Amino acid sequence: MENLLPIIFSTSFAYSVLRVTTPILFASLAAIISDKAGVINIGLEGIMLFAALMGVISSAFTQSVLIGVLCAVATGVLLSLVLAYFSLNLKSDIILTGIALNLFSSGGTVFLLFLAAQDKGISVSLQSKVVPEISIPLINSIPVLGEILSGHNILTYVSLLCVFLIHLFLYKTPLGLRIRAVGETPNAADSVGISVRRIQYMALMISGALAGLGGAYMSMGYVSWFSRDMTAGRGFIALAAEAMGRGTPLGTFLAAIIFGFADALSNVMQSLRVPAEFVQMIPYVTTILGLVIYSIKQNNKIKKYRRNQV
Amino acid sequence: MGNEILLMKNITKVYPNGIVANKDVNFSVNEGEIHALMGENGAGKSTLMKMLFGLETPEEGEIFINGKAIKIDSPTTAIKNGIGMVHQHFMLVPSLTIAENMVLGIEPRKNGFIDFKKAVAITEEISKKYNLIVDPEAKIEDLPVGMKQKVEILKALLRGAEILILDEPTAVLTPQETKELFEELVTLKEKGHTIIFISHKLKEIKEICDRITILRGGRSVGVHHVKDVTQEEISRLMVGRDVVLKIDKTPAKPKEIVLKVKEVNHIDVMGKNILNKISFFVREGEIVGIAGVEGNGQRELIELITGLDQYDEGSIVICDKEIRDLTIKQIRDLGISHISEDRMTYGVAEFASIEENIISDRFDNKDLNNKGLLKIRKIQSLVKQLIDDYKVKCDNGQQPVKMLSGGNIQKVVVAREFSSSPKIIIANQPTRGIDVGAIEFIYEKLIQLRDEGVGVLLISSDLNEVMELSDRLLVMYGGEVVASFEDSTKVTEEELGMYMLGIKKQVFEEKRRVENE
Amino acid sequence: GCSTKAPEVSTEGEEEPLKIAVLLNGNLGDKSFFDSANEGAKEIQSKFGAITKVIEMGPDQMKWEPTLADVSEEDWDIIISGTWQMQEYLEKIAPEYPEKKYILFDAAVDYSSGNFGNIYSINYKQNEGSFLAGALAAKITTSDMELANPEKMIGFVGGMDIPVINDFLVGYIQGAQYVDPEIKIAISYIGDFFDSAKGKEMALAQYNQKVDLVFPVASQAGLGALDAAKSEKKYAIGVDSDQAMIFKGSDNEKAELILSSVLKRVDQSLVRAIELEIEGKLPWGTAEALGLNEESIGLAKNEYYDKNIPQELRDLVEEISAKIISGEIKVDTAIGMDTNKLDEIRNSVKP
């Protein structure tokens, strides 16, 4: 234990929390948007994966980071359109469609990777680009905070910015209002001439774009290549974070950070020689505990209100 | 009276499940009139209006507005053509404010963001113009129904509705609110709007409508000037036979107390005092009515009595048993039956069959299952009997309840609750939104059960109903019983209204005398 | 079933090419184990003119046995498959097709338990290779090499806590202790073999704990650890194939930091087996353990190795290597080792 504390309170640990959180944050923001419009996006995992691949391929062929990221985003949007078409137009069950999308991506990416890089596992033979890390002028000179907050990948900052932007978008813009209305009471939206399906399409597209950014971060920031199934369940964890954060951008941000913290913790805990399985469990147990504690609190609040009044 | 503003010609609508909801209907409305649309449950009124508003598309027929044929394929087109609709079930987003609901879809913008100030201003402006006062910044979920109704009307007006469709707007309103609504409708009419008004309440039709179109079985069976027809004639046209809504009952012969509520308090999640030391009782063989504006604690009171929620203070005794720690099942086993006001939430599982809906309170009984195995044949014959007894219009017991019309769904609920050999029936808005034929039937059944010695607690916002049906009458206001009348026939509607709005309150002695005899 | 083979009429010179099927119970693209087998297949094809087909069976165990049976019924001379998991299926199916020949790599069938005259097994002494890696790493961490720090700390990132991986680990630990009994080793397991981002995190966490060299043994996930070396400007040792050369050209900066790799030459061992078979010298019905001596295991000595590693260290490696081959140094194996013993070894280097 005495080894652990200095590690947790080190700046590099705090720094790593942000780094680990980034892809989950993107995906959980993506989950918020689609959820608010009343469409569950189980396909986030697959969308991220595909976007990660397309980012690598396009940046390798154009030698442009920007085009790479844009392609990743475009891939996210395109796949979510497919999801939307099947679930909204053809009325396939949305969960099933999401699962199918994941299945599709998991195979499709490897196949494409093989076409592009003659490799079925990893894209190292492609000279793909990486989104650079930047240090932020003023912040980087603050002693401790600077080390934690500065020097991250640009996409990490984008993800933090997105928390704020999504909040504004959902609660202050017309489209955001419509998305919330559609998700909560589609009939009401319909009755004032809002096309429910169109709004859900748009929500899914935005959701896809965010997941695309998450994918781009995985392969063009976190690491510098694409590898088979590299998202490794982060899309599902994002769904958990979104539920834990009760669908609000800020709450979800917190939940994602908690998960990131637990994950980072499990990475440093291993040196303590606790059985590896227990350490690997930490992030998931934390999420369950977080969810339970949140739910208990919510419950107690209700009870307390009553008791105080009686 | 103006010229024909709307004509729906030879409209036929078949739902995907094959139900022919409208067949060759012709429907014509003149400018500036209030036109009533009447018919039994399932006659096709809502369907006809949904087509006018673009929520459904007709298989055949044409719609003319001001003589011009138009194709209405979505609410947007309808709104563009000056049609507004206030739906039978509210179309509001509960978590949003009034102003946000008002501008939904036509949001005022500033730099790409919603201009919330402007939204509030717009709401205030139109609310002043039509004298429908609302608080723009209140959240919908906190509003009483009357207020929601106003918001719905304003919403339609804001979108420039010339023709306003109101689908059963009064079903959930108090007399005062209804009166207010009617005044508002008259103002609208004076301002040149045309109103299509759907209601099951003949009195209301007589009061404000100019003409009436009657539907039966999906077809139009005639258009009349309201002043030319009597209520009885309308009923006959709708149902195809004479309806007697006059309640014929002998004086009650009450016996033992079956329900006793004593000093019960209840506080909601937000910490608001919903019930305030409320006390009363119900005896075998009597109908006790509770009148009151909705939202004065009636719903919560019933939730406590039926075990849907738990009370902290006071006591509720059913058949000599305190129910504080009992489960709903145990309470039901004491002999309580409950017709919920919200039939789609509590009354039925809409995707389940009629059979499944009817056995929900008794599937656990020995005669319907054998060590856990359901006795299918027994259940089928039981349900068949009930369908016959309660005249539920359906193909068979396996039909999902969702396929039935509102009135028939209510009959399913009533059939279940009345046939469980109850000692006490809690009937909350038992006739809401159902047609006269069905109402008549439910009244008869209620009185019959009373005469067999069942205690009935009747809660209704329909004053006529509580006054006619009850033997004793209580009035609830602000979570308290503010008045109690030994003989409900001796009260006037006006007097009741005063108590319901909290203007008058009986002194405690007077109340106790009645309560603790 | 057992069919008797018709006597073959083979004309001199116009010999039928060998038909060889390689069944991989995983996917290609791992840049180590399965890819190496694939390389072997390619080389066999070009070198001996054999017809080869590589079949990826994927990670789903359900499919392995029927595929093996299916392929056994087809027209192949030799069927090659690897890993311990395939061993049991092979033990079951090979006796049913006595006219077929099977090569099992990275595991051995239990010859005492049945009639496996048509199976040849190859085991690898990866512990010998990683012994060298451990010794090298322990020297480097306190050396005056540019990126080394004074702390005696090195790292190991394993894919999963399983015998094959731990075999690497045990060799690594013993090698490090051989040159410096005081050495501390940070040990982490990723939990799978494909999450390269997690692999990177694990390595980063170790580098942040004053480790200056990480030895990742985690297939595809281990590539993340090499990435971590690059972003932290610390050293790494690759595994299975010569990983510095994979990055040479596309990422020279990273290649520079991969000081060496513990080679597990599956390809070479397969080629060797086929060569022996063609010469008629392959010992069917036995298992061979290939190690440093057979050059199936070794340290990669590429240009970066020569450039970055000081001469005296390179000499030391050669010296230890010779001692292992001669049997002077005995390296323990984690295969068959009980958990307590393993824990004891791991705890002896706990930081």
Place this chain on the structure above:
Amino acid sequence: MSNKKIETQFEIIRTFVAILMAMTLALLIILLVSKQPVDALTSFLTGPFSSIRRFGNVIEMTIPFVFSGLAVCVMFQAKQFNMIGEGAFYVGGVAASFIAVKFLLPAGIHPFAAILFGGVVGGLVGLLPGFLKVKWNANELVSSLMLNYVCLYLGLYMMKSTIRDPNAGMIGSYVFPETAMLKKILAGTRIHSGLFIAILFIALTYLFMYRTKWGYALRMTGLNESFAKYSGINTKRVIIYSQVIGGLIAGIGGATEILGMYQRFQWSALPGYGFDGIIIAILARNNPIFVPIAAFFLAYLRVGADIMARMTDVPSEVISAIQAIIIVLIAAKRFLAKWQHKRIIKNSQEKLAVKEG
């Protein structure tokens, strides 16, 4: 003809057209990537029937699918969006292996005890999300998704610390004794007596759902929880037992699979049957009766695809893409809906005309 009949008829036509379209799409993809498209398609479609072993493979795969599909059916019918099938299947396998290795029991009783224990442990795992939901209203989707990983790691740890074979080169338990394993029932295949257990469970689940009072309470709770509560059904209990039963069935599935198909426990990752179960349950419209059909269908797809990848040059990855397309198209409800609507209108109007005429 009644409208209902039209609907049924249409359902069949729609499924066929969907399969046809999916196959066309598959063919297009195959044409794109393969030099031997005809062989590829033939081996995909007829491969599973080309030998008894291959057909056996389909049935072998159908067995675990049936269990995971049934498990999901039960939970989904109660509107519990619980993904624990995956984890429960896994721990069921671990638990059964434990009994198989640690106890020496007579042949008939041994697998029975192992499978029972697998079911119990699976049920306990299912209990957890249910309990959290009822007690504190914690979202079961989230808790179960996370719990799956906990199941994996905890199961792995338990296995390693109790029944691990140190001589095995991978993580694996000791070899099961003969007495514990499920017997093969068809020579030349690996089809094992777990098939009977699967069939038994289809019947049991169906009876449970539609013929018992507990199944009734479960369905009503799923259809409308408020209604069920109001009717006096103890919905909390229902929510819990639906998930326990779901976990139990999945656990039994895991146990059956391990004892039927393997000689020792060696899953070092979640086997993925949980998600397959969701696919199957949705294709089967949550009705246990349709589960075997959906399970067989999916197994057939998988095995056919596999054979195609092995026999031809179509890479195995393309196949998961093709599977995805087929699944989604078959699940598409609105596919051809317009055409159906027209038929129904015509039919209804004709009937009306007859009645009046």
